[in-house]
Amino acid sequence: MMFTFIDLFAGIGGLRRGFEAAGGRCVFTSEWNKFAQKTYTANFHDGRPPQGDITATETSDIPDHDVLVAGFPCQPFSIAGVSKKNSLGRLHGFACETQGTLFFDVARILKDKKPAAFLLENVKNLRSHDSGRTFDVILRTLRDELGYNVSYRVIDAGHFLPQHRERIVIVGFREPVPFSWNDLKLPEKGQRRLKDILHPEDGSEPAEEAYTSGAAGTVNPKYTLSDKLWAYLQTYAAKHQAAGNGFGFGLVGPDDVARTLSARYYKDGSEILISRGPGKNPRRLTPRECARLMGYPDDFRIPVSDTQAYKQFGNSVAVPVFEHVARMMLPSIETLLSKKASPERNIEMAEAL
Known part of the structure; x- marks a missing residue:
């Protein structure tokens, strides 16, 4: 009915x-x-x-x-x-x-x-x-x-x-x-891991021009944190950890489960930062990855700026x-x-x- x-x-x-x-x-x-x-x-x-x-x-x-x-x-x-x-x-x-x-x-x-x-x-x-x-x-x-x-x-x-x-x-x-x-x-919790929603960057996924490019579908470098922002987040986390507050960034990899995506993600991405390996600055999720993290299919259209998209998926x-x-x-x-x-x-x- x-x-x-x-x-x-x-x-x-x-x-x-x-x-x-x-x-x-x-x-x-x-x-x-x-x-x-x-x-x-x-x-x-x-x-x-x-x-x-x-x-x-x-x-x-x-x-x-x-x-x-x-x-x-x-x-x-x-x-x-x-x-x-x-x-x-x-x-x-x-x-x-x-x-x-x-x-x-x-x-x-x-x-x-x-x-x-x-x-x-x-x-x-x-x-x-x-x-x-x-x-x-x-x-x-x-x-x-x-x-x-x-x-x-x-x-x-x-x-x-x-x-x-x-x-x-x-x-x-x-x-x-x-x-x-x-x-x-x-x-049961934990059956899904971040690798299920991250861009594979191995050519198995068609490039989405706004977020990835090239034959491998490499994530746009703009999502990688700048040296200045990465240094700030590390200093901020160390300061609060020393004070026993526990505040800090969430650095995760493909086999992890993320923290809660929030509407403030557009500011610095600190709650969910994707590790890119030793010696490399981590990156934010792309808006498409945020969509997947909230359960939206890949044909879901994202017609707004990254800032607005992050707010929307964080509020969804x-x-x-x-x-x-x-x-x-x-x-x-x-x-x-x-x-x-x-x-x-x-x-x-x-x-x-």
């Missing part, structure tokens, strides 16, 4: 790829960053370019949908007492507690559109953000205010990719369903994780939609197509 979904805070479409792989059809996208919009539009050709600022979008302008997916940014919530709000004649509940945050827009869309299910993604530390207050408000809003059956799990992309990347995944269903994280079966979800979770959610989504089956739903699906 086909289902429809909307893609909020979409970035470059990682969540969309996951839910399309499970049979979903995207009917609405929101992403405010113009560079991410460019990459998204270059890779999804359905005539529905991303809308801009979701905070300026009325829910009446968003199509009905079965599933809401969102990788929303996390912000602190300012919680005021309900009794005080009542005395002032003001709103309370999620309309008060989440107002001014981007989660508020997720909540208002769930309230007005009432999709059968949702998936939200965020950094692992969302649970402890603002001393746990942020996560408490989110769960209370989703469960108590909006009436969803909610559960969550932290998943490491290292089960699918050669990268340690933990993210919290929150799922909810409008009615009780047999969905359980206890049924989550993940591949790990695609295979959400392909896995979307397929795990699918039986429960289908159960809820079968209850909803009606001539009206058939019209909705026809309009979505």
Whole structure:
């Protein structure tokens, strides 16, 4: 059974790829960053370019949908007492507690559109953000205010990719369903290594002009750190190691697993530096290698500068994780939609197509 979904805070479409792989059809996208919009539009050709600022979008302008997916940014919530709000004649509940945050827009869309299910993604530390207050408000809003059956799990992309990347995944269903994280079966960690995503530089891969060249497909020298930057990173690491801080660069080889790729990678690449052998300066990953490290296929178009590409992949979800979770959610989504089956739903699906 086909289902429809909307893609909020979409970035470059990682969540969309996951839910399309499970049979979903995207009917609405929101992403405010113009560079991410460019990459998204270059890779999804359905005539529905991303809308801009979701905070300026009325829910009446968003199509009905079965599933809401969102990788929303996390912000602190300012919680005021309900009794005080009542005395002032003001709103309370999620309309008060989440107002001014981007989660508020997720909540208002769930309230007005009432999709059968949702998936939200965020950094692992969302649970402890603002001393746990942020996560408490989110769960209370989703469960108590909006009436969803909610559960969550932290998943490491290292089960699918050669990268340690933990993210919290929150799922909810409008009615009780047999969905359980206890049924989550993940591949063993460490099966993928960096050699699986690095340019081989041996002629076995066609050159990609922006990143590699020549018959061997040699990585462009511009990705190799300059003497000055390499010296700075080594000095910086030694200084903090002496102080017991543990800060430093991440020097890795083909048989290693990388640290988390971050949006700051464009600055110096320090968290993932590829060794080029003794006596040689290491290099950054190319944007294509970053795409592979996040689970994007080689036909994924990268129409932006290296700086923007590094930011985009550093902010992206790990695609295979959400392909896995979307397929795990699918039986429960289908159960809820079968209850909803009606001539009206058939019209909705026809309009979505």
